Structures are given as structure tokens and as C-alpha cells.
Amino acid sequence: MLQIRPISDLRNKFTEIESVVKEGEPVYLTKNGYGAMVVMSLEKFAELTDELEFKLDEADKSADLDKKRVTHDEMFDQLRRHINGK
Numbered sequence: 001m002l003q004i005r006p007i008s009d010l011r012n013k014f015t016e017i018e019s020v021v022k023e024g025e026p027v028y029l030t031k032n033g034y035g036a037m038v039v040m041s042l043e044k045f046a047e048l049t050d051e052l053e054f055k056l057d058e059a060d061k062s063a064d065l066d067k068k069r070v071t072h073d074e075m076f077d078q079l080r081r082h083i084n085g086k
């Protein structure tokens with residue numbers, strides 16, 4: 001179940017929040033009725049970021065092997081063309 005709590009619960013009800021995130025569920029914290037942050041377990045965070053870090057490492061290795069470089073404008077132009085099917 002989606003857990004949305006006021007940010008004050010982080011201080012006042014830490015053990016409750018801790019038990020939720022230990023179960024693998026994130027807790028969304030609000031400040032003045034607006035989203036402020038998300039609290040999650042280290043395991044869940046690692047699960048979300050490990051593949052991204054792996055892909056970035058692959059990109060670094062590929063870049064080391066290929067000396068061709070493009071500007072960020074050229075890269076985004078290529079991405080836009082690819083996304084738009086041109």
C-alpha cells in the first residue's frame with residue numbers, strides 16, 4: 001500500500017517508517033502538503049541503481065575504445081531524430 005506521510009513523521013515515528021522501508025516499500029514524505037522526498041531501504045535503492053551504474057560503466061568502456069567525440073548538441077540532435085523516427 002502506498003505510504004504518504006508528513007515529513008514530521010520521519011522524526012516522530014521513525015520506527016514505523018523504518019519497518020515499512022525494511023519490507024521493500026518506499027515512504028513518500030510531504031512538507032506543507034507537497035511532495036518533499038522519498039525514503040527507501042538501501043537494498044531497494046541499490047536494486048534501482050545497480051543496472052544504471054552497470055550501463056554507465058559499459059558506456060565508459062565503450063567510450064575508451066572509440067575516440068570519436070560529439071558535442072552535447074550533436075548527441076541530443078541524434079536522440080531527437082531517433083525518437084521522432086527520422
